[in-house]
Structure formats: C-alpha cells, structure tokens
Amino acid sequence: MTEEKIKQHTRQVLKSFSKKKGNLIPILQRVQGRLGYLPREAMLEVAEFLGLPPIHVYGVVTFYNQFRLNPPGKHSVRVCLGTACHMKGGYITLDAWKRRLSIGAGETTTDREFDLDTVACVGCCVMAPVTVLDEKPMGKVDPTKVDGLLLAFEREREGKKKQ
Amino acid sequence: MMKTVSLTIDDKQIETQAGNTLLWAALDNGIYIPNLCSLRHAAAPAASCRLCWVEVEGKAQPVTACTEIAAEGMVANTRGTQALRLARNGFELLMASHPIECARCAALHVCELLKIAGHLNVKLNKNPYRKLVHHLPIDSSNPLFNYDPNKCVVCGRCVSICRERGTGVLGFAHRGFDRRATTFYDELIGDSACEQCGECVRACPSGALTFKVSVNV
Ligand code: SF4
Numbered sequence: 097m098t099e100e101k102i103k104q105h106t107r108q109v110l111k112s113f114s115k116k117k118g119n120l121i122p123i124l125q126r127v128q129g130r131l132g133y134l135p136r137e138a139m140l141e142v143a144e145f146l147g148l149p150p151i152h153v154y155g156v157v158t159f160y161n162q163f164r165l166n167p168p169g170k171h172s173v174r175v176c177l178g179t180a181c182h183m184k185g186g187y188i189t190l191d192a193w194k195r196r197l198s199i200g201a202g203e204t205t206t207d208r209e210f211d212l213d214t215v216a217c218v219g220c221c222v223m224a225p226v227t228v229l230d231e232k233p234m235g236k237v238d239p240t241k242v243d244g245l246l247l248a249f250e251r252e253r254e255g256k257k258k259q
Numbered sequence: 260m261m262k263t264v265s266l267t268i269d270d271k272q273i274e275t276q277a278g279n280t281l282l283w284a285a286l287d288n289g290i291y292i293p294n295l296c297s298l299r300h301a302a303a304p305a306a307s308c309r310l311c312w313v314e315v316e317g318k319a320q321p322v323t324a325c326t327e328i329a330a331e332g333m334v335a336n337t338r339g340t341q342a343l344r345l346a347r348n349g350f351e352l353l354m355a356s357h358p359i360e361c362a363r364c365a366a367l368h369v370c371e372l373l374k375i376a377g378h379l380n381v382k383l384n385k386n387p388y389r390k391l392v393h394h395l396p397i398d399s400s401n402p403l404f405n406y407d408p409n410k411c412v413v414c415g416r417c418v419s420i421c422r423e424r425g426t427g428v429l430g431f432a433h434r435g436f437d438r439r440a441t442t443f444y445d446e447l448i449g450d451s452a453c454e455q456c457g458e459c460v461r462a463c464p465s466g467a468l469t470f471k472v473s474v475n476v
C-alpha cells in the first residue's frame with residue numbers, strides 16, 4: 097500500500113471521530129481494522145489530528161499487544177511464553193521459529209506468508225510448549241515439530257499450485 | 260503571600276509552601292532523599308522508582324516522599340531503618356539492569372545513581388540480584404550528545420524537559436523490561452526534529468544521555 101493510500105484510509109477513519117485525546121485508542125483500533133496494522137504514516141496522521149506528539153502515539157501502540165507495526169502475514173504464528181510453556185522450553189521453540197522464518201517476534205516475513213509473535217498463556221498449559229498457528233493451538237511444539245509444521249504449509253502451497 | 264507550613268525532617272525545623280510534597284520540602288532545604296521519577300511540575304507523581312522512602316511519625320509504614328504532602332507539624336525521618344531497607348531494595352533492583360562500567364562512563368562525575376549508591380551505602384559490584392541488561396545499539400547520530408538506551412532508568416526527566424523546553428521528540432515506548440526513552444518509531448535522534456538544546460542531557464541522572472565532548476553542566 098502506498099503512503100498516499102495509507103493516509104487516505106486513515107483520514108477516512110478520522111472523519112467519524114472528534115479531536116478528543118481520549119479517542120486515541122478507539123481511533124487506532126479502527127485504523128488497524130482497516131489496514132491490518134499501523135504504519136508509520138497512519139500514526140503520524142492520528143498524532144496530528146489529536147494534537148499529540150507522534151512519540152506519544154508510538155508509545156501507546158508499542159504498549160498494547162493488540163497493535164501491530166507490521167502488516168499481518170497470511171499465516172499467524174504465536175509462540176506461548178506463559179509460565180508453563182516457558183518451563184517447557186517455549187523460548188527454544190521461539191528461537192526455532194525465528195531461525196526458520198528469519199524474522200524476530202512482532203515481524204512479518206518479506207513474502208508476507210507468516211507473521212511471528214509471542215503470547216502469554218493461551219490456556220492449554222498441559223500441551224506446553226504451545227504454538228498457536230492461525231488461531232489453532234498446537235501442543236508439544238519443539239524445534240523438530242516447527243520444521244514439520246512448516247513442511248506441511250509448503251506441501252499445501254505446492255498442492256495449490258498444481259491444481 | 261503563599262501559605263507556608265512548618266515541619267520537622269531529620270530533627271531539622273523547616274518551612275515549605277503549602278501543598279508541596281515532603282520530597283521537595285526536604286530537597287529545597289538541603290536534606291537529600293534519593294529520587295529519580297519525581298518531576299516538579301508534573302500533574303501527578305509517577306511514584307515509580309520506589310527510592311524516596313521516609314518514615315513519618317504516626318504512620319505505621321514508610322511512605323514515598325514524592326506522594327506525601329508536607330503538613331503542618333509533621334515529623335519525618337529519612338534515615339529510619341525500614342525506609343532505608345525499602346530504598347536499598349528498590350535501588351538494587353534498578354541497578355540489576357543497569358550496566359556498571361563507571362570507569363568508561365561519560366557521566367561518571369555527574370551520575371546521580373552513584374550519588375544514590377553512596378547515600379544508601381549500596382555496593383554496586385555486590386548486587387544480590389541476577390544481572391539482566393539490554394543490548395541495544397548506542398545512538399550517536401546527534402552531533403551534540405549520545406544516547407545509550409541500555410542505561411535508561413525510565414525516570415522521565417528527559418521526556419518532561421523535552422516537552423517543556425525542547426521539541427517534544429522524546430517519549431516512552433515499548434513495554435515492561437523494554438520500556439525506555441526513545442523517539443517516534445525508534446528513529447535516530449539525529450534524524451528526528453531535535454534541535455539540540457541539550458536540556459535532556461543535563462536532566463538525565465543515569466548516564467544514558469551524555470554530551471559528546473565534556474561541557475560545563
Ligand atoms: S534517558 Fe535519562 S533522563 Fe531520559 S528517562 Fe532514561 S534515565 Fe531518565
């Protein structure tokens with residue numbers, strides 16, 4: 097999406113809000129709802145609209161887990177680092193995902209296939225270490241299983257190509 | 260005329276403007292209480308550094324001096340064992356994530372953390388807590404000063420002074436252990452709208468912001 101497009105979308109959202117500073121979070125949610133994430137230009141537009149220093153908007157965006165700085169990938173990978181998963185080596189799983197996808201937490205692969213992030217307990221600790229793949233919690237995800245899951249995605253993609 | 264109240268801190272009879280906190284009353288009268296996060300003109304105290312503990316007669320527990328309003332006839336003690344224990348603990352926790360490299364730190368002679376360590380009698384190389392520091396790159400893009408985010412103690416002094424007297428490019432971002440003073444999008448300070456007034460450097464207590472060449476501060 098071009099900078100101009102991003103600005104247009106953001107202004108469209110801003111139309112339905114007053115310049116009250118308390119609107120910051122609802123505005124950001126709506127902009128992200130439209131764009132899938134909060135690009136730099138969108139944050140600058142919002143800051144100007146509310147008369148806030150841009151760093152203030154950035155501070156809020158980086159504080160809440162719900163806000164993304166990167167466009168979402170086709171598939172979302174959420175590695176659990178809650179207490180149980182941490183004890184069961186969740187950070188090793190995270191490292192495996194990072195290595196395989198060549199991105200860090202909070203980032204998206206350049207081909208926009210995957211985005212990677214962490215979560216803190218998704219409520220199925222018995223399956224620790226857990227990775228939530230496209231909203232589906234997968235249990236006992238060690239580095240070998242990471243490879244397996246990625247392979248499955250690749251197969252699926254190849255299958256689609258053949259069709 | 261502003262109304263004043265008189266009170267006693269460490270056996271010293273002092274006067275201060277009504278509405279002042281115990282912290283500013285003490286500091287204005289030459290009595291030091293360790294503090295990092297209290298800003299004089301802030302609407303409400305952040306009370307986040309947990310260093311400014313004092314004991315007040317009639318109160319069962321120590322209180323933070325930056326949140327306690329000085330009252331007529333109040334009797335406070337900054338050297339009570341309970342208060343000092345809390346302050347030391349808070350300070351040791353803070354120092355557990357602060358790189359200790361005083362010998363090559365540009366802030367050596369103005370460092371407030373060293374002053375606090377001395378005041379509380381805390382040995383910096385004997386911290387009981389596990390060391391956990393950041394490994395973020397140093398920002399030396401600004402011609403006037405450097406910013407080492409690894410040394411930021413998140414006091415907010417630079418943020419407040421930058422909004423008051425500078426261009427307002429500094430603020431806090433990120434969460435939990437990663438929270439620190441930074442710019443929009445974590446861009447280099449040299450690429451931001453900073454006009455190099457240097458106020459943030461003079462305000463920084465921790466050696467995170469330091470002048471490139473030593474100037475008189
Ligand atoms: S850079 Fe210095 S003044 Fe600014 S928040 Fe960090 S420690 Fe405080």
Ligand code: FES
Nearest residue numbers: 176178181217218
């Ligand atoms: S800690 Fe990972 S699911 Fe609970």
Ligand code: FES
Nearest residue numbers: 306308309311325
């Ligand atoms: S100065 Fe009181 S808690 Fe920081």
